[in-house]
Amino acid sequence: MLYQVAGTLNAVCVLLGVWGIALQIGKIWQRRRDGAEHPAEVLSLNSFAMGFCASWAFFVYGYSIEPFNHVLVWPRLGSFLLMLVILYEIRRDRRTRRSTAVFFIASLLAVLGLAGLAFSPVVAQDARRISQSLIVVITVLLVQGNVHQIILIWRSRRTGAVSLRMNQFLLTMDASGILFGFAMGVQSGWPLILLSAASAIPKLVILWLFRRVGRNTSQDPVPGA
Numbered sequence: 001m002l003y004q005v006a007g008t009l010n011a012v013c014v015l016l017g018v019w020g021i022a023l024q025i026g027k028i029w030q031r032r033r034d035g036a037e038h039p040a041e042v043l044s045l046n047s048f049a050m051g052f053c054a055s056w057a058f059f060v061y062g063y064s065i066e067p068f069n070h071v072l073v074w075p076r077l078g079s080f081l082l083m084l085v086i087l088y089e090i091r092r093d094r095r096t097r098r099s100t101a102v103f104f105i106a107s108l109l110a111v112l113g114l115a116g117l118a119f120s121p122v123v124a125q126d127a128r129r130i131s132q133s134l135i136v137v138i139t140v141l142l143v144q145g146n147v148h149q150i151i152l153i154w155r156s157r158r159t160g161a162v163s164l165r166m167n168q169f170l171l172t173m174d175a176s177g178i179l180f181g182f183a184m185g186v187q188s189g190w191p192l193i194l195l196s197a198a199s200a201i202p203k204l205v206i207l208w209l210f211r212r213v214g215r216n217t218s219q220d221p222v223p224g225a
Helices: 002-033 045-064 070-094 097-118 120-156 164-184 186-213
Strands: none
Touching: 002 070, 002 164, 045 070, 045 097, 045 120, 045 186, 070 097, 120 186, 164 186
């Protein structure tokens, strides 16, 4: 019973997180329509790349465990595809070698992940081991990516293109992810517990920064990195 309730709650919260990512994309597009010099200002390439990897890894993990975990797979599919759009927008805004490389590597991972889904009965065991290892690595990288986003906001004294709603919804998703991980059982759910907890704490700091620095209190554009 707890598994079904926690799974449903997590699915709803992940969908809210997906909606939050869509709102972030909308904010970038709105800033471009308004003539902003840097529509993706203050957005951390580092942070969004790690967000993409986290969603992608859980997408792969969800179809590589038994039974096939629909709660992990389908919402994360939408999540990492929308994150890919944000990486494209950052590349379009900054036109650096780094942003271009990150976008094309993420695109390749997206193709491989979708191919793995098509052949999931064949690659299940290998995919599970790979995704578990990736989740541990991505947890560390996600923390430093979120810290990088925090530093960009703190140094620039503005939130720029960072979406408040996206961070609120993603925090809700992380909290429900911790609950669902425990409901799955620690043996299967530990990757979800680990990464969700590591993601939630920096989100709390970012939400605090929205109150601390306010919105767009500086006039100097800071494109981010």
